[in-house]
Amino acid sequence: MGASVRLAIALAASTTLARMRALTIARQGMPVLSNVEFIADFPDPTAKAGEVVVRTEAAALNHLDLWVGRGMPGIDIRYPAISGSDGAGIIESVGAGVDAAWIGKRILLNAAVPKEIPARPDLRPAPLDITMIGEHGPGCLAEKFVAPIENCLEIGESDPITAAAFGLSHLTAWRMMVTQAEMRAGSLVLITGIGGGVALACLAIARHFGCETIVTSRHQWKLDRAKALGAHHCVLDDGTDWSKQVRQLSARRGVDLCVDSIGKAVHGSCIKSLARGGTFATCGATTGSDATTDLTRIFWNQLRLVGATMGDMREFREVVALFRSGAIAPVIDQVFAPSGGREAFARLEAGEQFGKLVIDWRES
Structure with a gap:
């Protein structure tokens, strides 16, 4: 057999092996479902230095997946895009600088990757910004995904379906309630829009x-x-x-904490529901961000307004420890095979779910 023939066979084989199934968003637009496609031969990802390639066992959907399809101001999303910021799976290969002992380990992803800002003499320090796996770049809604090893948490024999359903929503809820709002045991807590992943995570916490x-x-x-x-x-x-x-249910006192991701449509009710010294915590605004508020009520009642976006690895370890101990579990609405991914997007976009929608990538 000639060298050119062997090379052609080798190239053909590598091309065949280096393809994966994926759920892609072909282009920006609404409804998002009309642009969601199940692809059987998307190119495999490769790990750079400090990264790993994860063989996806399960990936869960979030409202963020819809924003990726609709487009987001200031974010250059490249289509066809693979969204998905909740993933669990087995590390298949590692990039330069990553210990090979990670290969074969089951991990849960924290999709919030901190952006390193070089120190400058004329720049005051500020909390780190983040980029999101599944938003700023390819995510978990595929047979394989790439992530920095620093954003992977080993979860041993934990069920990957349940783990994928747990990750992002409970991390977001934990930062919002525990870190930012400093919730105390025994508080009276108002949770808007129950049924979504974050709201149910807030209820569990x-x-x-x-x-x-x-x-x-x-x-x-x-x-x-x-x-x-x-x-x-x-x-x-x-x-x-x-x-x-709400005030009738609290003997006219009001609540200590309101956690909300709905935004404009309910903001006025949320602020009016707070007790003196209460806290309003937000992690989203699905009905719009240009809410009208009541500044007099805020300063007179000494209210606090705090925001939260995802969470860091310290917070991730804290909340995942509760998951692994069995103290907190996610609510799962439905599990789909990858070929049924469009149905999962349809259910998410219609708001019909109660709990998390999960894709089981181990299914054919």
């Missing part, structure tokens, strides 16, 4: 802290499900101001 909880939803069936999970009080959101109902 509040229950772990022994807090009394009030939850809201536009759907009675979601309130019923939340009640079964341990929510103490439920408020049906009919689009009007529901703060009086």
